[in-house]
Amino acid sequence: MADWGSKLDKSNDKRKAAVGRPDITLPEVIQAYDTWAEDYDKDHVGVFGGPFLSSAALAKVLGDNRDALILDLGAGTGLCAEELSKLSFKNVDAIDASQKMLDIAAQKGLYRKYICAIVTNERLDIEDDTYDGIVSSGAFNWGHLKVNCLPELIRIVKPGGYISFIMREECLWKVPEYKDRLEPAMLELQNTGAWERVSRDIVLNYLGEINGIVYTYRVTAQGMPEERLRSF
Ligand SMILES: C[S@@+](CC[C@H](N)C(=O)[O-])C[C@H]1O[C@@H](n2cnc3c(N)ncnc32)[C@H](O)[C@@H]1O
Secondary structure, three states, rough: OOOOEEEEOOOHHHHHHOOOOOOOHHHHHHHEEEHHHHHHHHHHOOOOOOHHHHHHHHHHHHHOOOOOOOEOOOOOOOOOHHHHHEEEOOEEEEOOOOHHHHHHHHHHHOOOEEEEOOOOOOOOOOOOOOEEEEEEEEOOOOOOHHHHHHHHHHEEEEEEEEEEEEEEEEEHHHOOOOOOHHHHHHHHHHHHHEEEEEEEEEEEEEEEEEEEEEEEEEEOOOOHHHOOOOOO
């Protein structure tokens, strides 16, 4: 089993500023990543399994469709694009709220587009049914994405496309926004026919002793009903 976090520096002040503070707000999160951007890769490469594991989960369901158009949600400095590129997926767009993180990603030149936007339940400047898949690593976290962004993600994925995302498992009970809300919301979307779950796997030691959880969902032909998009 991979131990992604055995070399994790638990005293890292920039990590402490960006994640793990229960009352952190999204503007503070963005500011923290803007400050962390230059050092982010140094603090993550080799010690954080999220980009590899989420990319592998999406690659598994996309199969031979190496031309698939993928959106990396909360792309940061582009670590998922590096993993997807190794797997021969080259059509990847980045979306992130931190321009400084995207600036680092842009230096690597691995994305087709760099979209600086805060993802919420509001309409993004992206057409319906655009992507074959969404990948996301570490963007569900304290003060990060809210539960109500899920319908908007479904809207921009093609019928039959996939959404794979990974987060700390402990966020399910430690983050007030997700506690007793995130998984019930995911189930509600399944029960109303917008998507169906392909997999839900716990990953041990994804960041230090912290376990991860990686989900993959398949968007149905029906997708997200227009009237539920903004009221979810
Ligand atoms: C832990 S970093 C992960 C970066 C990259 N995916 C990785 O695995 O290295 C989380 C990223 O999500 C972004 N983010 C958090 N909340 C967001 C939101 N609501 N909309 C867009 N980006 C967001 C942050 O700016 C940050 O770059």
